[in-house]
Amino acid sequence: MDFKLEVIEIPVADVDRAKEFYKGLGWREDADFTTGPDFRVVQLTPPGSPASVIFGTNVTAAAPGSAQGLMLVVDDVEAARADLADRGVAVSGVFHDASGVFHRAGTETRVDGPAPDRQSYCSFLSFDDPDGNAWLVQEVTTRLPGR
Incomplete structure (x- = not known):
């Protein structure tokens, strides 16, 4: 199923x-x-x-702006950032997690710039809609097996 x-x-x-x-x-x-x-x-x-x-x-019934961690996937996070900024969206810079793996909640472990080796699944940006619903944009260039 x-x-x-x-x-x-x-x-x-x-x-x-x-x-x-x-x-x-x-x-x-x-x-x-x-x-x-x-x-x-x-x-x-x-x-x-x-x-x-x-x-x-x-x-x-959820409170406006309470959706967090909504995820979009792109094949070029820097191009996606430029596109969103051109559309007037207040968008973060591109970042990766200090651990080199998937991002964590909050911003404490964010490191400016894409993942050093541009490893798939490891580079992000973020933006909020007008209510504060939080979106992440993740760069995926090579999918994991089975995806």
Whole structure:
């Protein structure tokens, strides 16, 4: 039985502001449905992604901005950083973890710049949406076996 990740709910305070932000990243609008004054759902998909995000009115009970560690994957983290900055996003510099492995929570072990050998899975950048939902962008150039 395949279990495919299709949609992630993200909590936002202002649906229109969030929609404008994510569309400004170049994400495709898949849906914007309203069934009355107390329910609206918006779905957007990042370029090249099989998974989408949804947000809206009464879509989730989570506090706006409480989603952390949302991950996007790119094949060139420096180009991704330039693209996001060109779109007006307040984006971190490229970083890697001091241990040389996957990033840790917080910023204490972040080292400026991509991983020294540009090892796949080890270089990152971060940004937040207008509500504070936290995104990481990870560089993956060679996938692990089975991926």
